[in-house]
Amino acid sequence: MSRVLVTGADGYIGRAVSARLEERLQAGELESLTLLDLGFQNEGAVFADERVLRISGDMGDAAVLARATSPAPSVVFHLAGIISRQAEDDFALGLQVNVIGTIALFERLRLLGRRPVVVCSSSIGVYGTPLPEAIDDRTPPAPTLSYGAEKLMMEILLAEYSRRGWLDGRTVRLPTVVARPTSANGALSSFASDLIRELAQGRHYTCPIGPEGSMWLLSLPACVASLLRAADVAADRLPAGRAWNLPALRAGAGEIVEALRRRFGAAVADRVRYQPVPGMRAQLAQWPPLSTGIADGLGFRHDGDLDTLIDNALGH
Ligand SMILES: NC(=O)c1ccc[n+]([C@@H]2O[C@H](COP(=O)([O-])OP(=O)(O)OC[C@H]3O[C@@H](n4cnc5c(N)ncnc54)[C@H](O)[C@@H]3O)[C@@H](O)[C@H]2O)c1
DSSP: OOEEEEEEETHHHHHHEEEHHHHHHHHHHHEEEEEEEETTTTTTOOOOOOEEEESSSSTTSHHHHHHSSOOSSSSEOOOOOHHHHHHHHHHHHHHHIIIIHHHHHHHHHHHHOOOOOEEEEEEGGGGGGGSSBBTTTTOOOOOSSSHHHHHHHHHHHHHHHTTTTEEEEEEHHHOOTTTTTOOOOTTTHHHHHHHHHHHTTOEEEEEOOOOEEEEEEEEHHHHHHHHHHHSOOGGGGGOOGGGEEOEEOOOOOOOOHHHHHHOOOOOGGEEEEEOOOOSSHHHHSBOBBBOOOHOOOOOOOOOOHHHHHHHHHHHH
């Protein structure tokens, strides 16, 4: 039975991971669950279960980290971070949280001396422009965003702490996870979520990429399943570097609209207008064919097909 810590527990992915872990706690599969974030939307809510500890604070703060790691966790899902748009707009903040905050967490875990399993959420943003014609497990990351550079630093650090025997790290590179709620500081790729959500809810949507613009997508439930699976992979099956790409569905904006039309009726197609924003395509809408041999061999799966992805993304 494990003592689990989730950082970024009140974020889009963190909330979904935490909910799943609370179910496991109730099922007697976990010993305790600690949720850490800067703050929580439902701050006043009281957990009936005293094995769930919720901590509001900055993971870069030593006192906050000390509380969050007492008792020492045996499994950590490190999901706290500054995501792509904000990391690009505010370099100092991205560096502070994504790199310096991550080092603070790893150091705290190292000094506790318990060698926990640490699952980190990296991003396909470690690949930069010009994107290669195809990407597989051997494609070298070469980020051209601050966010991608910070994520790659995290991957390298986690591999190093693991090589030293201090942590048992696993980094999964997430594709665009859908369908996240609208957010001012959202991901640069959040148009994928907006496209699905707005059209599904009967609204009009102006798409900032053309119908041919291709994305790598994973629904939130499939993302949660992948993160939980990453914690369970036997250490001797992990690849060198302990980081790998997750399987994702590759789809064009036009194909997504077509799938939404199948699901919600012909009028969907009339509510979308394509107005490509210059410069977006190279990093965000030109994702090439993806092969994920390592992840496939370890049992990771994407949603299967676009119709299922849309159902999963919308929680149907
Ligand atoms: N959503 C995606 O499509 C996607 C894709 C690739 C990678 N990721 C990565 O997955 C992780 C979760 O992403 P998300 O979409 O849920 O992002 P999110 O912004 O919704 O959640 C991140 C959470 O981290 C918290 N946080 C930020 N700074 C903190 C600090 N100093 N101390 C404690 N908590 C802090 C925020 O308050 C927020 O709740 C991030 O690391 C992100 O980079 C997400």
